[in-house]
Amino acid sequence: MAGSTDDNVLVRVENLVKYFPVKAGGFIRHTVGQVHAVDDVSLVVERGKTLGLVGETGSGKSTLARCVAGLIPPTSGKVIFDGKDITKLSRGAMRPLRREVQMIFQDPYSSLNPRRRVGAIIGDPFTIHKTATGAERKRKVQELMERVGLNPEHYNRFPAEFSGGQRQRIGVARALALRPKLIICDEPVSALDVSIQAQVLNLLADLQQEYGLSYLFIAHDLEVVRHVSDKVAVMYLGRIGEAAPADALYERPRHPYTVALLSAAPAADPDAAAARQRVILVGDVPSPIDPPAGCRFHPRCPKAEDICGRVEPPLVPDDEAGQPANDGQSAADASQPGAAVPGGSLHVTACHFPVVPGERLVSAGGAGAMKGEPS
Amino acid sequence: MTLTNIDVSAATAEPEAKTVEGRSQWQLTWRRLRADKVSTIALVVIVIMVVLAIIAPVFAAITGHPVDQAYPITGENASGNPVPPGTNGFLLGTDSTGRDLLVRILYGARISLFVGIVSTGIAAVLGVAIGLMAGYFGGFIDTILARFTDAVLAFPYVLLAIALAAVFGPSLTLIMVMVTFFSWAGIARIVRGQTLSIKEKEYIEAARSLGAGPFRIMFVDILPNLLAPVLVIATLYIPNAIVFESTLSFLGLGIQPPTPSWGNMLADASNFYQVAWWYLLFPALFLLITTLAFNLLGDGIRDAMDPRTERLILARRMRKRREKAAKEALAAAGPGSGPGSGPTTPDTVREPFGG
Numbered sequence: 001m002a003g004s005t006d007d008n009v010l011v012r013v014e015n016l017v018k019y020f021p022v023k024a025g026g027f028i029r030h031t032v033g034q035v036h037a038v039d040d041v042s043l044v045v046e047r048g049k050t051l052g053l054v055g056e057t058g059s060g061k062s063t064l065a066r067c068v069a070g071l072i073p074p075t076s077g078k079v080i081f082d083g084k085d086i087t088k089l090s091r092g093a094m095r096p097l098r099r100e101v102q103m104i105f106q107d108p109y110s111s112l113n114p115r116r117r118v119g120a121i122i123g124d125p126f127t128i129h130k131t132a133t134g135a136e137r138k139r140k141v142q143e144l145m146e147r148v149g150l151n152p153e154h155y156n157r158f159p160a161e162f163s164g165g166q167r168q169r170i171g172v173a174r175a176l177a178l179r180p181k182l183i184i185c186d187e188p189v190s191a192l193d194v195s196i197q198a199q200v201l202n203l204l205a206d207l208q209q210e211y212g213l214s215y216l217f218i219a220h221d222l223e224v225v226r227h228v229s230d231k232v233a234v235m236y237l238g239r240i241g242e243a244a245p246a247d248a249l250y251e252r253p254r255h256p257y258t259v260a261l262l263s264a265a266p267a268a269d270p271d272a273a274a275a276r277q278r279v280i281l282v283g284d285v286p287s288p289i290d291p292p293a294g295c296r297f298h299p300r301c302p303k304a305e306d307i308c309g310r311v312e313p314p315l316v317p318d319d320e321a322g323q324p325a326n327d328g329q330s331a332a333d334a335s336q337p338g339a340a341v342p343g344g345s346l347h348v349t350a351c352h353f354p355v356v357p358g359e360r361l362v363s364a365g366g367a368g369a370m371k372g373e374p375s
Numbered sequence: 376m377t378l379t380n381i382d383v384s385a386a387t388a389e390p391e392a393k394t395v396e397g398r399s400q401w402q403l404t405w406r407r408l409r410a411d412k413v414s415t416i417a418l419v420v421i422v423i424m425v426v427l428a429i430i431a432p433v434f435a436a437i438t439g440h441p442v443d444q445a446y447p448i449t450g451e452n453a454s455g456n457p458v459p460p461g462t463n464g465f466l467l468g469t470d471s472t473g474r475d476l477l478v479r480i481l482y483g484a485r486i487s488l489f490v491g492i493v494s495t496g497i498a499a500v501l502g503v504a505i506g507l508m509a510g511y512f513g514g515f516i517d518t519i520l521a522r523f524t525d526a527v528l529a530f531p532y533v534l535l536a537i538a539l540a541a542v543f544g545p546s547l548t549l550i551m552v553m554v555t556f557f558s559w560a561g562i563a564r565i566v567r568g569q570t571l572s573i574k575e576k577e578y579i580e581a582a583r584s585l586g587a588g589p590f591r592i593m594f595v596d597i598l599p600n601l602l603a604p605v606l607v608i609a610t611l612y613i614p615n616a617i618v619f620e621s622t623l624s625f626l627g628l629g630i631q632p633p634t635p636s637w638g639n640m641l642a643d644a645s646n647f648y649q650v651a652w653w654y655l656l657f658p659a660l661f662l663l664i665t666t667l668a669f670n671l672l673g674d675g676i677r678d679a680m681d682p683r684t685e686r687l688i689l690a691r692r693m694r695k696r697r698e699k700a701a702k703e704a705l706a707a708a709g710p711g712s713g714p715g716s717g718p719t720t721p722d723t724v725r726e727p728f729g730g
Binding site for chain 2: 066069070071091094095098099101102103105106107110111112113114115116124125128129171174
């Protein structure tokens with residue numbers, strides 16, 4: 001893992017903000033509020049690496065992904081892809097860049113047009129970008145189908161004739177067609193059976209090695225994210241709360257939200273499940289139309305104090321917060337620009353009172369921490 | 376980076392035939408339509424009607440009765456009234472001026488079917504184009520189109536027809552323009568609604584992320600999903616158009632005599648029904664059967680496109696077979712043995728739900 005110099009960075013997201021207006025009806029529709037879907041998020045995706053993005057439903061993961069893919073224009077902020085700011089590009093200027101960034105969608109049922117044959121769906125990228133026609137296109141499509149583990153003879157079938165896993169392979173083949181540099185995976189396996197999930201994840205990993213792809217991998221399944229990601233960022237209510245190299249984040253989570261999230265993930269081993277600390281959050285995620293002041297997590301945070309409701313904690317590397325950076329490379333990389341950005345090599349946390357290893361979190365409900373060591 | 380390295384190729388490889396042809400939605404729909412007796416009959420009736428309309432001149436040649444030829448001697452009785460069916464080679468009798476009624480009805484079918492199918496076809500193309508644009512682009516275009524559509528749907532069309540016929544003089548072109556004008560709006564409204572829901576689908580987003588432009592998305596990605604509802608509504612609009620044409624012709628604002636049309640024949644027949652029931656009955660019967668067939672076919676297509684109804688049909692069929700089997704079992708067991716004791720269990724004829 002080299003430092004995050006700009007040569008290594010494929011995508012740099014700078015202070016990205018996306019608000020959706022909330023309209024009220026009546027005679028004249030007017031904006032009565034804003035959904036703060038993504039609020040001042042910066043991150044980097046390194047070349048050939050995978051950045052995992054986790055968070056609850058409604059935390060803004062998918063909105064962020066669509067901004068990076070250029071599907072929706074951000075309210076403010078920049079998305080710099082391969083040195084070019086793509087947020088200000090017109091549709092025409094965006095066209096060549098479409099070949100570099102592709103998406104794999106969550107729902108393999110709604111992401112494939114039910115009325116079109118698989119060959120036409122996978123061949124679309126070639127048709128749209130006029131890179132191959134006729135027999136050549138068919139050959140390329142069949143190569144792709146073979147590559148992702150589909151029977152090329154099924155070229156003429158309709159999506160309805162495939163299983164969920166096969167459909168997701170079709171989606172992968174379509175995304176792969178133009179040999180993109182970045183593939184944004186928006187919960188690519190959450191709609192699939194667990195056994196099929198592993199197949200698709202293995203396929204994605206193989207393709208990454210083969211073609212040097214970078215992934216922005218969005219999921220709410222923590223184990224899946226850990227398995228595929230080099231770096232992981234945790235989102236809550238449109239902000240990134242914590243980001244670190246995958247192992248560091250899972251072994252030494254520092255944001256109370258991350259700790260709670262990890263403790264909520266089911267463990268396969270019943271002994272481990274019984275032994276670990278369960279942090280039960282009270283209340284619901286606040287409305288993104290009117291997010292809490294200060295730290296967005298403070299109304300639910302077991303460690304929240306006065307300052308949390310007033311001052312927004314910045315994302316800082318852990319050594320600055322008074323904790324030693326003990327994942328080896330951090331000290332060396334700390335001088336590199338961009339290392340402290342989520343997706344970089346440092347463990348960054350936006351919390352006034354980060355969790356120290358070994359610390360027990362008291363559940364906000366007052367029930368007290370469960371027995372056992374934090375995992 | 377390896378969780379469980381399941382062999383991907385082995386998991387999906389299927390030992391199957393070389394060429395695998397996908398079964399399209401249309402093939403499935405066709406199959407379900409064929410399974411529905413009412414729709415099949417309606418389709419056959421329509422096909423027969425179209426063929427009869429096309430071969431109307433051939434028919435006139437065979438009978439030797441040109442469409443506008445009056446037969447004062449053989450076609451009218453002593454008091455100058457129409458002759459009944461079967462008289463002097465007039466299969467359905469004659470009309471008020473002694474012309475062959477059957478030949479005229481078949482020529483009338485040409486007009487009715489032409490107006491119905493062609494006008495509705497034009498209206499469908501217009502409605503799809505306008506509804507697609509309104510639904511896809513939304514905003515200002517949508518507002519304008521939606522208001523215009525509402526205005527058209529709210530218009531008293533018979534009144535407008537009377538006014539226009541008075542100004543421009545009645546003609547076939549005018550009828551077709553009128554039918555088209557009053558049909559496209561309903562189609563556009565349905566297409567708009569469908570487009571609104573389809574454009575939120577992920578596959579549209581996928582197309583956009585591939586760099587597809589709005590027109591490609593509209594015509595390549597959305598349009599194929601619209602064809603089914605448009606086909607249904609167009610089929611249901613054809614009889615409306617036919618009835619509209621007949622209404623105008625009946626009122627004397629449409630097809631003008633001596634050109635035959637079911638509408639103007641009915642208008643003329645209404646003066647003669649006391650002496651010539653066939654003159655009123657047969658054109659009305661043709662009109663009724665044709666519109667009914669189109670309506671039933673439209674309903675049938677709608678049911679055939681909706682996979683849920685297949686289950687209903689299957690369930691009905693299953694129930695019938697079960698009843699039959701139970702009856703046979705009862706008969707085989709003879710009187711005295713209780714129900715359900717027969718050897719034939721209904722399970723053997725059970726069909727899987729939803730294929």
